[in-house]
Amino acid sequence: MSKGKDTEAAGAVHQYLIKQNRPYSATDIFSNLHQKYGKTSVVRVCEELAKEGEIIEKIYGKQKVYCADQGKLPSVNENELKEMDESIKQLNDRLKTSREKCRESEQVLSSLNSSISTEDAKIKITDLSQKIKHGEDKLKSLKSAGNHVTEKEKEAIYNLHSKNMKHWRKRKRMTKDILDAILEGYPKTKKTLYEEIGIETDEEYNVQLPQ
Structure with missing residues (x-):
């Protein structure tokens, strides 16, 4: 990979770690960047950024993880933190409401899928109507018959x-x-x-x- 491509990859990795602000392995970063940069290149720029002090490298056994240097992130005052907490709460409430609506919609969809179709309902109504008419005609015939048995x-x-x-x-x-x-x-x-x-x-x- 060219030097220019490595520079571009380094910038993308650095910005990604700052934005996410959580630890990732080089493999995770490679996947999360949609494999835009080669895996070897991502591993190399992670190690170089760590050596330059741009990001932090932690080693857990054979596993290396990288995260943004917290000391280089802009400080946030108390009011901003409160606003962020309130924003998070509002977003969580909206998420909860959306999930409930989604669950209700899924129940309605399930009910509709298990219901009889309009065409089948029309056929069933026609069939039942014919049976009712046949029954009514038979009842009328029995009531009007002159050879029925008297109570005596x-x-x-x-x-x-x-x-x-x-x-x-x-x-x-x-x-x-x-x-x-x-x-x-x-x-x-x-x-x-x-x-x-x-x-x-x-x-x-x-x-x-x-x-």
């Missing part, structure tokens, strides 16, 4: 059903009592008896009496 007829059906269930239970109980009496003197199993006389049970056909 419905009551008669329920009474007949109840009567038949009582007969069913009674006859089932009588049959069981008779068969149990036969089995007391029957030398074979109940299954054999049922097969010989042709008895079929509700349980055999998974039939249960209504409650």
Whole structure:
């Protein structure tokens, strides 16, 4: 690299360290300056600036870090420090508010992304409208039908059903009592008896009496 390029790199490194006012390694400086200057050049100018007393060099094991010489930075009075602190506080408040707004916007965006699209909503509305109309037409047809069951007829059906269930239970109980009496003197199993006389049970056909 030319001498002029090194001079330019030295000025850029020096100004960067003054502006940031925090320690960096030569590699960090090379990256943070967007690799505008060669890494070898940045390492060389850091060492030269340190030798000239323009910047401070600190060695931690095998690692070298560089920072601006605090003694050469302009002094700041108490009022300026207070103004800086107040400015920092205001900026932090603005940052907090911006983060909250960003979080709210992300929640809204997430909600919108998970919602049904306008086109899908239109299709769903059309489908539901057709189903509602079909249901209404069916209900209207049922209400206007002339063959519907009257309350009196419905009551008669329920009474007949109840009567038949009582007969069913009674006859089932009588049959069981008779068969149990036969089995007391029957030398074979109940299954054999049922097969010989042709008895079929509700349980055999998974039939249960209504409650």
